[in-house]
Amino acid sequence: MLDENELGAYIDRHFTSTLFRLETLDLYDVSSNGEDFRRYVAGEPGPDMHRKGRWMDHIRSEVARGLHTYRVHVVHGPLTDYLRYEFEWDYVHNAAAGEHIRILDLTEQPSPEGLVSEDFWLIDEDHAVVMRYDSEGRFERGEIVQEGQLAEYRHARDATWAVAVPFADYWREHPQYWRDPPAA
Template sequence: MLDEEGMNAFIEKHFTRSAFRLEVLPQYTVDSDQGNVTSYLAGDPEPSWAHGGPWFDHLAEERVAGRRRYRVHIVTPPLSDYLRYECEWGYVYTTAAGEEVYILDTSETPPPTDDLLDHDWWLLDDQHVLRVHYDAEGRFLGAEPLPPSAAGVHRMCRDALMETAVPFGDWWSRHPQYRRKGQDGAL
């Protein structure tokens, strides 16, 4: 099992063309996010990093280099406070920087399959799979590289998800109710 540093090294090594991620949790407990989540819920203005910074520069550089980073997040309304934060203070900005984010809202579209949708995973360059493990509160426990034979079924799942999920911007524009009060009329 890889720790966070090992997972990041594995992704960097095997991501030369494409990095797909499936996210299924309603909350991720990331120590570096907790202050931002609290600020978001308190109604504070967006953070200074929202319009730039090293991560956004990195995403833009990947895109310019022809490397595709994309994800599908499966959500079931009502959205958790964390997912509202992740959409409004995360995906809005990462998509502007070059990441592709898609939403599969189970209240609008049923998942295309039951296979492989009970955990998070990465598919790198269509060949390398990492299964990501979290505890019940969404804390990262480790990432498990799967054998090469696992890539085929993960590609099929990814393709089915991409046929049914919608681009984040389209989904977000149809759901102003998830924004903070005063942010385009919600909550």
């Protein structure tokens, strides 16, 4: 079992080339969002670019060192306010900084064979951590996947990545979810 700090250290220790994240929830209650989600829902301008800028610099630094993060978020449209916030205020910026993000909208395409119903990180090819959250989207713990189960998570990564839509394409094709029009 890994708490938030242990999870970060575990990823840092094993991340040497690729990091894959599968997300399946409609809501994540994480402190790293600061006040941005509340501000988004309230119609305030944002995001907090001081906070966001530091994260974008982190992503750019990883890319410059040859480290690449891939993410697939499995959704069921219509998007929740949280997902709209996450896409518009996080993913737009993370993708611009170099994170590879795709969306798998199961209301628009069938579930691929091999999709798992739980969030996980796959670190390089040799380590995986299943993420456990409570019903409010708060992180509870990470569970290290045993070596004999790694093939299931590699298959889930490959299956979802192959059919998911690149984030920029998905976002451009779904203006009904935009709170703010894209910057010109």
